[in-house]
Amino acid sequence: MYTLTEAQKLIEKHLANIKFPEDPTELYEPVHYILSIGGKRIRPALVLLACDMFDGSVESALHPATAIEIFHNFTLLHDDIMDKSELRRGKQTVHVKWDDNTAILSGDVMSILASQFMNEAPGAVLRGVHNVFTRTAIEVCEGQQLDMNFENMLTVTEQQYLRMIELKTSVLIAASLKIGAMLGGASEKDAADLYDFGRDLGIAFQLQDDLLDAYGDPELFGKKPGMDIVDNKKTMLMITALRDANPEQKKALTGWLTARDADPEEKVQAVMQLFDALHVKEKVNREINNYYQQALESLNHLNTPMERKTELFAFAEYLMERQN
Amino acid sequence: MYTLTEAQKLIEKHLANIKFPEDPTELYEPVHYILSIGGKRIRPALVLLACDMFDGSVESALHPATAIEIFHNFTLLHDDIMDKSELRRGKQTVHVKWDDNTAILSGDVMSILASQFMNEAPGAVLRGVHNVFTRTAIEVCEGQQLDMNFENMLTVTEQQYLRMIELKTSVLIAASLKIGAMLGGASEKDAADLYDFGRDLGIAFQLQDDLLDAYGDPELFGKKPGMDIVDNKKTMLMITALRDANPEQKKALTGWLTARDADPEEKVQAVMQLFDALHVKEKVNREINNYYQQALESLNHLNTPMERKTELFAFAEYLMERQN
Numbered sequence: 001m002y003t004l005t006e007a008q009k010l011i012e013k014h015l016a017n018i019k020f021p022e023d024p025t026e027l028y029e030p031v032h033y034i035l036s037i038g039g040k041r042i043r044p045a046l047v048l049l050a051c052d053m054f055d056g057s058v059e060s061a062l063h064p065a066t067a068i069e070i071f072h073n074f075t076l077l078h079d080d081i082m083d084k085s086e087l088r089r090g091k092q093t094v095h096v097k098w099d100d101n102t103a104i105l106s107g108d109v110m111s112i113l114a115s116q117f118m119n120e121a122p123g124a125v126l127r128g129v130h131n132v133f134t135r136t137a138i139e140v141c142e143g144q145q146l147d148m149n150f151e152n153m154l155t156v157t158e159q160q161y162l163r164m165i166e167l168k169t170s171v172l173i174a175a176s177l178k179i180g181a182m183l184g185g186a187s188e189k190d191a192a193d194l195y196d197f198g199r200d201l202g203i204a205f206q207l208q209d210d211l212l213d214a215y216g217d218p219e220l221f222g223k224k225p226g227m228d229i230v231d232n233k234k235t236m237l238m239i240t241a242l243r244d245a246n247p248e249q250k251k252a253l254t255g256w257l258t259a260r261d262a263d264p265e266e267k268v269q270a271v272m273q274l275f276d277a278l279h280v281k282e283k284v285n286r287e288i289n290n291y292y293q294q295a296l297e298s299l300n301h302l303n304t305p306m307e308r309k310t311e312l313f314a315f316a317e318y319l320m321e322r323q324n
Numbered sequence: 325m326y327t328l329t330e331a332q333k334l335i336e337k338h339l340a341n342i343k344f345p346e347d348p349t350e351l352y353e354p355v356h357y358i359l360s361i362g363g364k365r366i367r368p369a370l371v372l373l374a375c376d377m378f379d380g381s382v383e384s385a386l387h388p389a390t391a392i393e394i395f396h397n398f399t400l401l402h403d404d405i406m407d408k409s410e411l412r413r414g415k416q417t418v419h420v421k422w423d424d425n426t427a428i429l430s431g432d433v434m435s436i437l438a439s440q441f442m443n444e445a446p447g448a449v450l451r452g453v454h455n456v457f458t459r460t461a462i463e464v465c466e467g468q469q470l471d472m473n474f475e476n477m478l479t480v481t482e483q484q485y486l487r488m489i490e491l492k493t494s495v496l497i498a499a500s501l502k503i504g505a506m507l508g509g510a511s512e513k514d515a516a517d518l519y520d521f522g523r524d525l526g527i528a529f530q531l532q533d534d535l536l537d538a539y540g541d542p543e544l545f546g547k548k549p550g551m552d553i554v555d556n557k558k559t560m561l562m563i564t565a566l567r568d569a570n571p572e573q574k575k576a577l578t579g580w581l582t583a584r585d586a587d588p589e590e591k592v593q594a595v596m597q598l599f600d601a602l603h604v605k606e607k608v609n610r611e612i613n614n615y616y617q618q619a620l621e622s623l624n625h626l627n628t629p630m631e632r633k634t635e636l637f638a639f640a641e642y643l644m645e646r647q648n
Binding site for chain 1: 345347348350351402405406424425428429431432433435436437439440443447450451454455458459461462465466468469470472473
């Protein structure tokens, strides 16, 4: 059985050995760039771990795993254009380092390259993994659309928010595990259980990301705390606060959300005080724990010996204990 | 045997019956829009004709054919952002009617939808058609990149230009025929011959497009003549003229290519006079005919009864005689 770290290393090595086309360089340089500036390779590693869990050939899962990683990086590339983000993993984003057109077209080719790599899956599961992959990829686009819609909405419900992060973040983690399981020859039920494990863990992961933004150790988290507050992001913290606020608190929160030219530090401090008064941290932590427990239940439910599940239990714990 | 018109109607009906997702509407409205504002459905119709030629089930080719049409429209959608085009088929482009982000994300989802439709191909050829499709899709991106590169290049050689139009335009026509042939159960050799037929015909088609811009009947062509000249496009006409010009003519051509704020009508008239003096029309017509004859040769070469080729011969003639 491979460990997560071993699986990550395998992916890193496989990615480094891939000969992408070189020409036209304007098209492929950004592809090399985005794939080389880091990333934890979590999703493709999960493909390998899930495949290995059912005694599948990890070797034959490498290309489909790579497909997932290329697709994930394609979404980052295009999201960064849409969100006008200037940094990704501490480096210049592609549309800043080159330009928007380059980022659009290089992203396009990555999306197709991903499909090409997925097409290397063994014949018995080829149509199946393509179907899971395309359905998931479509859902990721839907999630990004919902996320953009939220920017123009005055209120976002908890349910709407959970659906958005499920689509934007969770389903790809879930699909990585499911595709890995299919490649490993798992039963439909086991593949579905692994999908559910990944989906719930992914939601817990994203909610924890919201929490870390406000409550994380800035040294460990690597970002200034409260950036979501400064950016008026409708995260789970803000949604919970707005839901539970009394009229006075609600007025104060809405005031900060609509204030122009507010002093960032003052704003973060004031909103955090409201969060604290409303026990937002505890409430979101409770929600995270619900999803985490649900994820563990799906993993327990899986019809495979406990010793084969160890690495995924460890992975779940690692995700939940992370500080960054 | 289906005729081209019948095949086009089949595609139109199939497209109209597809239930794309509705939600989020911001994501899917542009998909409906671009697929509903027209287009001749040439590429998917070619999938059906090629499949039919080998007695394949046209019914089972409908989804893969639709994949090609969705992919083609995805490339138009993203090309229009990159080229800042305001009109497509006489209607507002998606990035103008909505905005750039909408056009990026709706295009992304179309590219994935195309792959999803291709995944409906029968099992025996599934991997094969996916491979032809993804390789071709990658080439189309490369062609668009080369086209954008040409805008910043002082000189483009005939060879570079032919390679660009082969990638940007021809390979998708060629792949449509090849995928159709594969779906119909054609031999590898026959599928390859059909590919060559489509590639050479596609190049002839694009060169004729260059010619029509300058020499087409404006009433029939539906565009103002000489727009490529106004836009300083390095078309086959300009490349041929620059190649054959004497120093004085070359100086004049380069002058118009670099002139700022030139009067468009005056510029078109002057450049056309230089084209005429250099017999550009005849030379490009000769080149078109070379590719056309080469295409017909591939079709003749095909190991199938002549009566099964009638519709593709008619199609080639129709393309070459078009005035728009």
